[in-house]
Amino acid sequence: MKTAKGKILLVDDNPTNIDVLYNFLADVGYEVLIAEDGMSALERVTLVNPDLILLDVMMPHIDGFEVCRKLQANPETKEIPVIFITALGSVEDKITGFKTGGVDYVTKPFQNDEILARIRNHLELRAMRKSLEIQNNQLRTQNEALDAYARTVAHDLKNPLNLILNFAKFIQDEEILTGVPKDDLGRIVDSAEQMNHIIQDLLLLAQLRKEELNLVRVNMDAVLKLSLDRLQLEVKKNNVDLEMPSSWPDAIGISSWVQAVWVNYISNAIKYGGDPRKVKLSWAAVEGQPGTIRYSVEDNGVGVPLKHQANIFDEFTRIGGESSEGHGIGLSIVRRIIHRLGGEVEVSSVNEGMGSRFSFTLKQA
Numbered sequence: 001m002k003t004a005k006g007k008i009l010l011v012d013d014n015p016t017n018i019d020v021l022y023n024f025l026a027d028v029g030y031e032v033l034i035a036e037d038g039m040s041a042l043e044r045v046t047l048v049n050p051d052l053i054l055l056d057v058m059m060p061h062i063d064g065f066e067v068c069r070k071l072q073a074n075p076e077t078k079e080i081p082v083i084f085i086t087a088l089g090s091v092e093d094k095i096t097g098f099k100t101g102g103v104d105y106v107t108k109p110f111q112n113d114e115i116l117a118r119i120r121n122h123l124e125l126r127a128m129r130k131s132l133e134i135q136n137n138q139l140r141t142q143n144e145a146l147d148a149y150a151r152t153v154a155h156d157l158k159n160p161l162n163l164i165l166n167f168a169k170f171i172q173d174e175e176i177l178t179g180v181p182k183d184d185l186g187r188i189v190d191s192a193e194q195m196n197h198i199i200q201d202l203l204l205l206a207q208l209r210k211e212e213l214n215l216v217r218v219n220m221d222a223v224l225k226l227s228l229d230r231l232q233l234e235v236k237k238n239n240v241d242l243e244m245p246s247s248w249p250d251a252i253g254i255s256s257w258v259q260a261v262w263v264n265y266i267s268n269a270i271k272y273g274g275d276p277r278k279v280k281l282s283w284a285a286v287e288g289q290p291g292t293i294r295y296s297v298e299d300n301g302v303g304v305p306l307k308h309q310a311n312i313f314d315e316f317t318r319i320g321g322e323s324s325e326g327h328g329i330g331l332s333i334v335r336r337i338i339h340r341l342g343g344e345v346e347v348s349s350v351n352e353g354m355g356s357r358f359s360f361t362l363k364q365a
Helices: 014-025 038-048 064-073 089-101 112-174 179-208 220-230 232-237 255-271 331-339
Strands: 007-011 029-036 051-054 084-086 104-105 216-218 241-242 250-255 278-285 292-299 345-351 353-365
Touching: 007 014, 007 084, 014 029, 029 038, 029 232, 038 051, 038 064, 038 216, 051 064, 064 084, 064 089, 084 089, 089 104, 089 232, 104 112, 112 179, 179 255, 179 331, 216 241, 216 255, 220 232, 220 255, 232 255, 250 353, 255 278, 255 292, 255 331, 255 353, 331 345, 331 353
Parallel strands: 007 029, 007 051, 051 084, 084 104, 241 278
Antiparallel strands: 216 250, 278 292, 292 353, 345 353
């Protein structure tokens, strides 16, 4: 038994037109169903679920344009492509046909080969859309599974790592060890801190994939204080000269996300700063964008070469190049965070060849 190429619902009140199209389409391998007016078409379409509808416009009781509007209003039928076949050939009629939801418009008289070409084209397009939808659903499911796995692994690693880190810091504070053992313990603490940052990044990445966002007023003074509290050991260890304004304008966002951005920017400024290290935090209104604030972190290091500035926020790109330490996903997370909050990120040079300025923008609260 020959398999049909597709199921087509032919809607026309003219028996001659029906006979001609029915015989032609059936001969080339389509399953053709018939409705002789708009009301019967609306009844049949939900029962037979056609792949495509050939729809006349001028019919009694309810015309083709209204039929198409009703099909578009029904979630179960709105994705079915509708091709108008009608004697109405004015530009206004064609515009109406497309506005009501039709995918194509053919005026009578027509050639059978023309109708066939348009049918094949729209059936192929629908098949591709269905395939893409299936792939998107599969990808969404895989991403959800990956996020769940990342959260699980990160949480499972977090507790034992914190135990190691706390015990190592306790021994370090006791100042029992000297010489090489003391240096080795310092390396253990530094490595554990780096692993902790990676775990935090994994947890944040999983959170960033969530669709729903509840943006609120972010108290930037409080967020900066918490950010600097997290970095106090780095600031003290590197004897950082920190400059910042006495107050900050609040923004619209998510406090924990904005804190992660500050921590990343300031940590990098300390890591890649000069000697002695100087870090400057600042804010300014964005020119030409009323209600938008640019928050910035400047360092006095060697800077980011102009040729690398364009891709510095890409995944696995490091500020100091391939030889620099770090896992390289921090700035890419920063970009994802700020983009999800409706802002932008950027990097520029402070002076010629010296120092970098990393910035992000948010709407002012």
